Amino acid sequence: VILKENLKIVSQEQIAPRIFEMKMTGKMVSDMNVPGQFLNMKVPDASKVLRRPISIAEIDKENNTCSIIYRVEGGGTAILSTLQAGDEVDVMGPQGNGFDISMVKAGDHVLVIGGGIGVPPLYQLGKELKELGAEITFLFGYANWDVIIYEKLFQGLGQVFISTDDGSYGVHGHVGHLLDALDFEPTAVFSCGAPGMLKAVNERFKEHPHAYISLESRMACGMGACYACVVPKIENPETSNLRVCEDGPVFKTGSVVL
Ligand code: FAD
Ligand code: FES
Known part of the structure; x- marks a missing residue:
């Protein structure tokens, strides 16, 4: 079921340059x-007709909040x-x-791979994997040190390895370098990030029975009706x-053409 609701903003905070964390509450949680x-x-503006898709970064059932x-x-x-805080947003x-x-x-030892602004949904994923008792290795690639998000929180869930394109933090280079150094066979792989990264993950784990990639695409209706967002099937x-x-x-x- 897709619901529509005015969620109430509990907090909104800038957590890195141009990066915001918004916490909301409502029945939808x-x-x-x-x-x-x-x-x-x-977007509360008459000129912005299309909705903006944003991943759920955290779900807190106890407090009935979610964040992006x-x-x-x-x-x-x-x-x-x-x-x-206090404003409402139509979601x-x-x-x-x-x-x-x-x-x-x-x-189980699972692998979670993220890049840049693809990292947010991996936080809720990591929390749930930890609750299941899995051992988690996170590989994250960022442009540079100041756009790294939630590092401490991810460290509370598992082992975290970071690469930066400019070498300002962690391993110098893209996340593929971290992937090349992988020294265990993950029982499951979960990934979200830039197209190049997803392509590499898709290729490396094509035959893996439990490997998943989360894609981005331009959307119009966002609910399955218009086919604006399609990717070719393999x-x-x-x-x-x-x-x-x-x-x-x-x-x-291995299920879609990237
Ligand atoms: P504009 O460039 O002015 O947008 C113009 C139009 O293009 C809008 O309709 C907009 O929705 C669309 N658009 C622009 N960039 C993208 C993009 N990268 N992907 C899809 N549509 C785009 N961004 C985050 O920062 N955090 C997230 O957690 C996140 N999760 C996403 C999950 C999904 C499933 C998808 C498809 C996208 C996600 N994005 C996320 C990207 C986010 O939707 C865009 O950055 C946002 O729509 C840009 O809107 P804008 O008006 O600021 O930019
Ligand atoms: Fe309309 Fe996906 S955006 S079908």
């Missing part, structure tokens, strides 16, 4: 049961970043198919597509 889903946010972490890219996210969600963690058991790519908003955003590796 009780329907957020899968990590990796997204919210389709209405987003980077100001253009006019829509810039307006969202001006909202304050549709929770949308899409998130990460399937049903096969993860206590003691079988019959010319004639068959999958919708990122409805069939994804999480797909099994």
Whole structure:
């Protein structure tokens, strides 16, 4: 079920240059049961007709809140970043198919790979994997040190390795370098980030039975009706597509053409 509700903003805070964390409360939180889903946010401005899809970064059932972490890219996210505690924001969600963690058991060693502003949904995922008793290795690639988010919080969930493009923190280079140094066989792989990174993960874990990538695409309706967001299916790519908003955003590796 996709719900539409005015969520109340509990807090909004800038946590890095151009990066904001917004915490919201509303009935919809009780329907957020899968990590990796997204919210389709209405920008409170008449000129912004299309909603902006943003991943759910954390779900807190006890306090009935959820949060998103987003980077100001253009006019829509810039307006969202001006909202304050007490304001309401029109949200549709929770949308899409998130990460399937049903096969993860206590003691499994799982791999979570993220890049840049693809990292947020991996926080809720990490929390749930830890609750299941999994050992987690996180590999994160960022542009530079000052856009690293939630490092301490991720360290509370598992082992964290970071690379930066400019070498200002961790290993110098992209996250592929961390992946090359991997010294264990993960029982499951979960990934979200830039297209190049997802391509590398998709290639490396093509045959893995439990490896997943979360994709981004430009969306219009955001609810499966318009086919604006499609990616070609690996079988019959010319004639068959999958919708990122409805069939994804999480797909099994080896299932779509990247
Ligand atoms: P503009 O460039 O002015 O946007 C113009 C139009 O293009 C809008 O309709 C906008 O929605 C669309 N658009 C622009 N960039 C993107 C993009 N990268 N992906 C999809 N549509 C785009 N960003 C985060 O910072 N944090 C997240 O957790 C996050 N999760 C996402 C999850 C999904 C499933 C998808 C598809 C995208 C996610 N994004 C996330 C990207 C986010 O949707 C865009 O950055 C945002 O829509 C930009 O809006 P804008 O008005 O500021 O930019
Ligand atoms: Fe309309 Fe995905 S955005 S089908």
